[in-house]
Amino acid sequence: MKQNETIVDMITRFTNIINGFKGFDRKFTNGELVSKMLRFLSEDWNSLRMLIETIKEVNTHLLEELYGTLMTYELNNTETKEKTRKSKEEMKEPPKRQIILKSTNDGGSSNTNMSDEELDNLVLLVKKWRGFRNNRRF
Incomplete structure (x- = not known):
């Protein structure tokens, strides 16, 4: 079985190989086909393979039953x-936080009347806040 190959693709490839042998008059018993599959x-698929080999007699197990079992196992798996992948992604994603700033109006005064010291403090505060956001890890 190839990596990232679905069971249906594998069954199709397996059937093509077996049909190629039939062209050369080579016939397989059902038990041989199940064993080869x-x-x-x-x-x-080792766990399922071992389970099937342990529970069922491989020589009496029908190939079509095996196909159904493999497709069901792949679907459930x-x-x-x-x-599992979705739950891991949700756990990695940090909670979204929003900051809401309330705007106040001081009777018509504007931010252009800020002193240089107040403006410097505001710039420093914004830089620290951006640095905090960029460096935080969850």
Whole structure:
């Protein structure tokens, strides 16, 4: 089985290979096909392979039943991985915070009447706040 290959793609490839052998008059028993299909699986499928080999007699297991089992396992495994991935992403994402500043009006005075010292303090405060936002880690 190739990396990132779906089970349906693998079954199609396996069937094409077996049909190629039939063209040379090489026939396989159902047990041989099931055994070859189980060996064809990648290491990610080891747990299911061992379970099938332990519980079922490989020689009597139908190839179509194996296909159904593999497709069901892949579907359930994909859904589980997707849920796990989404929950991990949600845990990594820091909570969104918003700062709301209230605007006040001092009877028509404008910010241009600020003293140089007040303006310098405001600039320093903004720089510190930006530095804090850039360096914070969650």
